[in-house]
Amino acid sequence: MKVATWNVNSIRTRLDIVVNWLRENPVDVLGLQETKVIDELFPRSPFEEAGYHVYVSGQKSYNGVALITRSPLSDVSTGFTPILGADRVGEFDEQKRLITGVLDNIRIITVYVPNGGDFESDKYFYKLDWLSLLQDYLDILLKRHPQGLCISGDFNIVPEDRDVHFEVSPNSQKTGITPKEREALQRILKLGLADAFRKFNQEEGQYTWWDYRQNSFKRQRGWRIDHHYLSAPLGDRASSCIIDIAPRHLTKPSDHTPVIVEF
């Protein structure tokens, strides 16, 4: 099974790029983030005409996730509430950042982790609280799906210093690279998940996002923040995980580029 993740920064603006990429790269699952559109206005037809099923959880202007799949999914749900309950989740499902379904007995999840704004801002603490919910959510689903779980998405966290183009200070206050965010991610991975990309590639300078400003892509000033995390059965089975930088070269690209895992 091939699973791709891609923060497209508006599916309507990026529609042709994404559909053309999918025709050239016929993956089984494409997880999208930052679709930035309500479900009623999601451009489903181009994907359906290409032979895909479309599952969406969107909102106006911000956030929004989708799963595009060759075979139908079962047990599709959105947000944390169906698993954790309304009391635990509170207002955290108002922002549409999580969609999941089951394919071939494997739990597939796509997430758009909050950006976090400035260091120690309200958005920063919202991000940490959201990651704590994600940890509780995955703790439950990993136990329910011993055959395999794959969580993919824009995590907005640089896991290690080699995953960003500049020198990281030990107590970095740069959102996405702070100790508290990395610790939150590590607590999640300790549940039994591993970074698929690092099974195959130990190089530095392997990025998935480049700022639109300052010619960051041309200067190779990027961050690796889009990830596939696999439970042990899938991690053992995984045969490749690659970053496809080709779409970042196109005219009017997303600032992120797709990452594809095969298992």
Next chain:
DNA sequence: ATGGCTCGCTCCGCGAGA
């Protein structure tokens, strides 16, 4: 350097992104 691009918005300047 609270900049630098690009997105959507009952749009023509602003908040958000990372």
